[in-house]
Amino acid sequence: MGVASRFILRRRGGKSWHWTDVVTWVWLLGGLIIMFGPAVWLAFSSFKTPAALAEFPPSILPYVTSQATVQGYDKPLQLFEAKMPDGSTKVLAEVRRIGLVAQMVDPKAPGEIVRVNIGDRTPVRSVSFATENYTTPFTQFDFLRYLWNSVFVTVTATLITLIVNSMAAFALSKYEFRGRSLAMLIILATLMVPLSVIMVPLYSIISSLGLFNNLWGVILPTVATPTGVFILRQYMLTIPDELIDAARMDKASEWQIYWRIVLPLTAPALAVLAIFSVVWRWNDFLWPLIVLSRRELYTLQVGLSIYSGELNVQWHFILAMTVVTMIPVVLVFIFLQRFITTGIAGTGLK
């Protein structure tokens, strides 16, 4: 606890290193490795061949083993660095391996076969990016179509979420009416109910509304988020009622008050909700997977799941496409980042 307050109290004009500075930097650098490391590794792994992906010990960078064409052999042979009996090392090409012994040849003098214990040889490897992990799916995978569907779902759902949630939040924060606490109670009570729990009945509703295999079947169930109403209402409570009363004196209609006064003042909170909504809808997987089973309707997340077969999963494609699908969300974050802190600051403060 003392440490914590020290942090806050610490002022500019560094004296010598206080131990809290050490803690700070250990925490930050540790955080950098733990938070970023896995993602960087994921990005590198997406360039690995299927064989390299399955290999242990795993490598950070994508490697392939070097091969060389040797006279007298039809196929390119794999190159190894072998330890010779006299202690020197030499680059040799492996002809074949029988048990513990590898038969190898010198690529420059392919006549003579050298026998090397397999423990004494290490493959010669070079960094190589398997870009076909990216290019193949792009050709056999209707990427633009899926991208469009994802964008459509994300943008539409986010817009509707912002509009209907902010309207509801406005009503719940700025009006006194009968049933207000009840409405608030119902919304808050369902805050915690996850979609996966109501999946069975929701599916039958979607199905009877004819929204099955329809992008609206993905959009509509997600837009009336209790979380959004909750966040926006908390923020709107901070807007002084005097502003609204003054507007009413000026004969502004309620819709104008909502649109001209309340919404602009709620902008930071709306930005936060927008970011969340984009991230949530973009990454939605389970529900779209259930509702959409036609190729032309797939979102990106559903599209990349087709590489999971019954018996095998084609990880190299999944990884590559995962990296591609991450890019738009990261871009949105970079653009809206400046709103996040201010927006969040407001939602917490009452």
Next chain:
Amino acid sequence: MKTKSLLAGAALALLVSTAAHAGDVRIMWYSDGVEGDVMKDLVGRFMKENPGINVILDNVAYSVIKDQLPVQLEAGNGPDIARVTAIKDLSRHWLDLRPLVKDAKYWDDNFGAQADWMRPDGSKQISGFMTQITLTGGYANKTLFDQAGVPLPGPKATWEEWAAASKKVKDSQKLPFAMAIDRSGHRLTAPLLSYGANYVGKDGKPAPLDKGAKDFLTKFVGWVGEGSFAKDVWVSAAGSTYRAAAEDFINGQLAFYYSGSWQVANLTTKIGNSFDWVATGSPCGPAACTGMPGGAALVAVKYAKNPKDVATVMDWFAQEKVVKEFSERTLFLPGHKGVVDKGGLDFKTDNAFAKAALTKYVEASKTTSDTALKLPGWRWSDTVYAAIVTRVGQTLAGELKLDDAFTRIDADIAQKVKDSGL
């Protein structure tokens, strides 16, 4: 106001998306490897030859076929044709192609052996055909055996002999595990049958676990306990989730791996030249040396809007030359009697291990026991598999004692039979 425009928008989108064109045939397809590409190729060729029919290939994840398709079918939705594995369970949803296909006799002759797997009990319906026949079987890492100086057990070797030999290899080569078997009730059923188990009771409903089943399960749990069998895949999920142990075998961490014929293509690409591997067929038990047959079928769905076109598509894909080409390019064992009898399948691989393995599977199919051949067409197979996997998984994770697991398996199955109301 907003809601109105919203609903209008929804209604509009609805109109647009449900307007199925006459002549559209949708195929729901999942892929383990290259078969999606091969299929895409073939669909393209079909459409060139039959310009009036527009075939749309919907590639989906296997989980969609397994979990979502049954629900869709129950709602009368779903594709026109689908590649499915739970073909018996869902058979009431399949379309009878008998009056629709050009030559029903061709279908009976060539696909008759598996026709029962995909139609309601007692009917004569033609529902579709197997895109591939699979057979479970083992793979041994020959290089590891050689390095350890342990001879590979022969074709009549028992599970005990394989376990003992693999254990020797494991100890000498310092492997993490000697053997592994996929986390799957279907896979585990093969040795169970070899030990004399029979799931089917006199009334056709599931019987309680018999001595044969209990014998092997007891042995299996023991083997996992002493580290002969890999525990990882079996405890890495709850419930009846499928997990393959292929990765460990590919990395040379296993002496023996029990899976099935569908792994050949996968092992070929991923192992490459790292070590020598052989398909061994299924080890023996006291009762038999059987593997479990299985596979995926292409079936037509009852709710198709254009049954005639569907039949045309099915007829085309069931042609001998198409089946042959499909099998050769995917390295799948064909389910077409004509293709099998004529032989001469030219599998499109230059990998000697793969060719030898595929030959071995064709050979091993001869020792498949009668019980094993009946199970794919038995309504309760999946129920039994799921119960066994769930409870054995829990036992291996140390949550259940073996005797409790047996009781639970029987109870789970009984409950399911009761739930179904049959």
Next chain:
Amino acid sequence: MSTTSLTDRLGSLLMAPVHLLMRIIDIPLRAVQKATGIGGMAAVFLAPNMLIFGIFVLLPLVINFVYSMTGGTAFFLSERNFVGAEQYQRLFTCTNYLDPMSCQEDAFWTAVGNTFWFVVLQVTLMIGVSLITALILNRDLAARSFWRAVFFFPVLLSPVVVGLIWKWILQRQGLLNFGLYQFGIEPYTWLTDRNWTFIATIGVSIWAHMGLYTLILLAGLQAIPKDLYEAAEMDGTKPARVFRRITLPLLAPNLLVVVVLALIKAVQIFDEVYVLTGGGPGTSTLYLTQYIYETGFASALRNPGLAAAASILMGLVLVVLTLIQLGIGQRGEKKGKR
């Protein structure tokens, strides 16, 4: 900050048709307002959200209740038969309620227990870690927005990706074992060890979500007036006391939001864990949501009625929990106002 940046100008250009639309909408709404009065407009504003909410959230909850009274394996209500409280009875058939294994539906009670411990531990740790990170980020740091982005970034990943990444790190042939192997430590199968797997699910979910809570807390910290601290320092107040007397009370509203959001997320935990451990080993990371999903939708032993009954029970507990929280929050609110 410059007030008329290019993006802002572009924004106002784009907004012109929206403004027009809003003006058009205003015309009929004014008429409605005349008819209903100002108070009545609340209903108008509430209606769209409540309509969608009613159809896609409330109605399913109600239908779920009906489902829970039916039996059979059929998916659609019309084909299911009424069985009364049988599903609930089945869930509650236990010889000893403290031992899930003695129950008929052992998986359900295991999931209940797992979820309880998960929520308690995860939320506590999550708040601790987020608070420490927020306090650190609130110091005078060079490139603070970079560090903020570092901790926030996993929030942007889809749960499926999060699960995948960590599975690849923790599996026997994964990155962690590789790292340990470099130091000569034998590889360990983290994901087959009951305790480690449970810890992993907690750690991974904290990894994935802590950025959001850190930001909320950081925003709160930054809103605390600096002169309060200066005054305290002048009085020679001990740092621990400053934290307890100034920081914590002023951070309370943000902490409440964090607790509420963290609890919601923790109770709903599903996708990440489903990918990471699949609920295993055995059933040691089987959480309620996965149990309900699998029983109702996915499992080869599908039983929608049972799943519905379980979800109704879960829902009841959640509603009570939420109400308790709100009660606490409201009490705090009133205190603050006084």
